[in-house]
Amino acid sequence: MTMFPSKVKNLQRVLQLRHTFYCSPSYGKASCSRLVLGIETSCDDTGAAVLDEKGAILGESLHSQKEVHLRTGGIIPTVAQQLHSENIERVVQEALERSGVDPSQLSAVATTVKPGLALSLSIGLKFSQRFVRQHNKPFIPIHHMEAHALTARMLHPIAFPFLVLLISGGHSLLAVARGVDDFLLLGYSLDESPGDILDKVARRLSLTKHPQCSTLSGGQAIELLAKSGDRMRFRFTTPMGQTHDCCFSFAGLRNQVTMMIKKKEAEEGIEQGTLLSCVNDIAAATQHTVATHLAKRTHRAILFCQANGLLPASSPTLVLSGGVASNQYIRKALTVITETTGLHLLCPPAKFCTDNGVMIAWNGVERLREGKGILPPNVDVFYEPKAPLGVDMTAEVKAAGIRLPSVRIRIPN
Template identity: 75%
Template structure:
């Protein structure tokens, strides 16, 4: 969590500017934590005045995964243009900005460094306050830009780099209930797609690994393969996907031998494997989320009126996973909210909105002269995973079936 590091006099000045000025407060958000270079200008109501996004997806699809040095180079080549496009589209001059918010943790070190270096030069040139942003915090709060939602609420954040469950108690106050012990859900789906050579599939050439799995799974039979959902005897809310990927890889190897399939070719049952893989990932996410809901209810951590589960991050774009999670929220009386797909993946809008949230409460606002470092690894909030494990809550069985 970030605390304000402004000297006393500057804090008083900032409170005056942020609280009494009749000019609209505007924040420029900059995102470079992984492979998307994003920038956006928002006002304090959450209205998007201008945004720009450069995706590196095509480049990384060709190399079979994100190469940090390549991601760094592409961020460096595009960040000035992306920020200028966001400013031009918003018709806002740098002098009109109230502050600049930038992702500083967690993420790829080389990518974070590009965004932070650019931002610090920008705020020093224009003498604007700087708001360092926790990437996962931004994902968790994006939905508040779109829906009136009070704290506390439960958050499931699932992406290519993260899988975690947390209770959001405030804009910078989170209780960590569970997290992945090995790889993230999105990373697992991407690796399965690569193992199935889906980059060469006629239906999947321009899709990411997770998107390719979702596309093929729609025409597959998830019951054709039985993969065991991980950690069935662990009564906590942590995730583990590496063992599941080993199961799936074993099934692929077996089928390739049976069919005499060579590298780069497709199994006849590729859509069934995609469907079964997607379902097992969804089932694992759902069961841990179910336990998190029961734990929060047992401790009185969720409001009695309109308790809500927010699902965000790139994997939250997967419609099948959303449908499975909806079964859980319907059974437990929670309201399920997901940002639109374009706001689930990394973008400058969510960073700017997190800056707006912090600006309104005067939290984590730094002087343009402050030194700031990026942090590739950074936990979200207070870790109470051991308390969740001690509760040893057994989750009742639910039929996780959808119409699709």
């Protein structure tokens, strides 16, 4: 087979760059390690980090847009794009300076290219492609949800396969992780995400006017107020109770909560935008119903995996990740399920659950180790606002028609 000279040259360049090593005595002893710069701009956080191949965080930087979007009542894509554009160069430079690593010492650059807000993804991708071409470095496109799924492996020696529940402001899914780029999708959200409903309920309750919640995100405000609320005062129906699969739906629950808020506003004789006297109870009931829905779908996923031999018989693991995974009540609800089914629950610390450059860099490290998805710097890459993860097994899960045994999720505040 004949190869064009340009293709041969590109191939040689990739092979050479994939074996770039960093050697420095700065760690107290001489060490050699491949280094990856990770860049994240999928939504409203601009993040960058430099990791070595063992997962040590050499330097990181993060610019959060939370306060801006709190003032506007939600994420406005054009505003997010502008803030990414204004901060990405500084954030990347800070991560490199804090790591003490020069761009020439990097082995690769990993960047989120899917899924996410199109305008946000575009900023990270454009910057990264300029950067890798300037410094002649390999480029590793990253699937945002894959990065969330693998973050726990940076902190714990988790072997494949394992079950993962990813819950955030933009996504929710259940999948079996069989390898760095090998996933079986068991369930996903049919409409809204759990983070989305918590944020929308918080906005409808005007929680930014609450003295304890003025600087908190919607999900954080709901979790805080729920601690002193009575979750039994309002009985919301858990979604999809008669649908025996692992998919999620939160739109109907949001409508239930909205109708209850309107009813209580009428009873108290107040206008929308004024704090209800029962906000703590509504927050508690909403959070409990979200947690119950997540727990039940996860329970079915576990039973499906056990019936089909998709998880190891010894020490099977459920990894909980994504921004909503920092909610302690939801963690406790899932602990009830894992204790019932014999799984071990692992969740990264809260700072690694939300979007950050560290998880993107770690995904790059994992791919670099296995030589998967590594591109030469001059290849054009396109962002994808919507992108499924893995092989879709949701039809098989539904066909199994697994009915859940009764499990009481009783969590003290």
